[in-house]
Amino acid sequence: MEKKIEGIVKLYISEIDKAETSGDLIELKVKLFGKNGELTSLMKQLKDVPESQRPLMGKAVNEAREALEEKITAKLKKTEDEEQHQRLMKEKIDITIPAKTSVVGNLHPLNLTRQKIEDFFISMGFEICSSPEIEFVKYNFDMLNIPHDHPSRDIQDTFYIRDDIVLRTQTSAGQVRLMEKKKPPIKMLSPGRVYRPDEVDATHTPCFHQVEGLVVDKNITMSDLKGVLEAFAKKFFNENTKIRFRPSYFPFTEPSVEVDASCSGCGGRGCRICKNTGWIEILGAGMVNRNVLSACGIDPDEYSGFAFGMGLDRITSIIHGITDARVPFEGDIRFLKQFNNQEN
Template sequence: MEENLAELERDSVSAIAAATSPDELEAIRVRVLGRKGGALAEISKGMGKLAPEDRARLGKLLNQAKAAIESALESRTAEFESAALTARLDAEWLDLTLPPAGVKPGALHPLTQIQQEIEDLFRSMGFAVLDGPEVEDEFHNFDALNIPPDHPARDMQDTFWLTGGWLLRTHTSPVQVRGMERYPLPLRMIAPGRVFRNESVDASHEHTFYQLEGMMIDRDVSVGNLIYFMQTLLTEVFHQPATVRLRPGFFPFVEPGFELDIRCLICGGSGCAVCKHSGWVELLPCGLVNPNVLRMSNIDPDKWNGFAFGLGLTRLVMMRYAINDIRLLQSGDLRFLNQFS
């Protein structure tokens, strides 16, 4: 039995050293050290038939053989693990001193790009760029713009009402009111910003979008002044003459009021979802400032007059870049936004 034990130890250690894979190593472990059917377990079963003094001596040899085999298994397992780690490091190696691949510089949103172009244009013509709060009070959003509580235009605004008489501004015209209250005359100003309307969302309507409103208050301002500035604006934005039409329109804060439409640049006027298949897109409500609006800001309409206009920045961007769905602009989809970087 001693010879069998010595031979088993030699053969096992040799087989362990010659193993070529972790699976092969595991098979050797089960065959030699397994509790059921393992070679050492079988030898251990026969020890009960030995004399006490032989049993003690053979037990000591059995434990030594088991320790030697387990040591060989542990050593060989460590070799396989080390080799696997080395192979993985070789396969996944990267130079951390190199800049990561695929990093692209950030870019301005197309809305921001167009807004900055228009701001630069109007600054060159002597206009100030003003800003105001997005959470407004009724006076600045409605009353000071000749829209009293019982005026039907309030229903047309689809307002998000908050508590305590506050609301999310439905246009950037309140900034014009604040400008007339704060700055001396004559006054030239534009007010770009985000506005909110409680309306259904589709290809050409959003509940959150961007506008740019402008105003000029001076002496002897006429419709001719208004048309000049609007033509200059559209020519600069589209980098080409734009086909427009001016038609009568009603707005409480201007009198007379006009709707300036632009021929749809998405479909060329043939009709699409953006222009509601009319071939035209409402772009620039405008007109001469209503005398009541001037009076509400303590301006004498017998001495001063002016024009005002409201521009849909979001729709302007759609026309500029031939975007057929307004929802893309605030979707956060990088595949869409990367076109403008």
């Protein structure tokens, strides 16, 4: 019997080694462990073995069974995995075939910029406000300390509806409305559409967009203006962005400044975007003119404030490298699709 066991083990180990498919192995399994399998019948024959030898023989048969079983199972697992892999690889597809896209639209780049700006100032405690686009001369000019003989009031620079009603030429008109209604502390941001009679060309549109900011409270300083705008520029462009103030003039602020940000295209070294100056003009700002505060019923000796206004269209164009002011107003779907990186 011992010899028989040895023979079976030897034979089947070589059979298992020779087996190529999981089918072969299952067949061997049946031949060994099936109802009439060779090891099964050996087990059956154990009862005929003399009692004295039985434990030894039993052990030998069991060891042979375990060894063979382990070998078959291990090989079977490996073979089955390989066979499945081969089957799956027959389902192989060309993964470079273009995707089936779900069409998702996008906001206009101008409004993407606008939301980004709004989000920053909301985080600084600003309220987003709006005011009429068709406005009284009183709010658009008079209360903003714009002299009656100021050229910006000319029909060359302002669209008129009536003698006393215009299409607002600046979002600053909303400042005055708010200050008339609300008393300090005021922190507001008013984005919106403004109008000026410029013929359409690559750098002008008669209809464009501004974002106006206003803070009025006790002891607001020009250093506060610088701090807030610097924080904005860092958030909006990048951490390394610097800003610089240049003296300028607006009737509704005093002192007035133009604010430049260091060019994020070149880090201030000079490039095409910044016309080699290293700086990009981003907005106009200043301390709210005392006359404007007074006109709105706010005591300029008790309160001070700052205001700033930026051109949304301009900033959007700078960020995205849009070189023609007309294009964003055309609504060409190929233009719009560029802003969520989808193919045309």
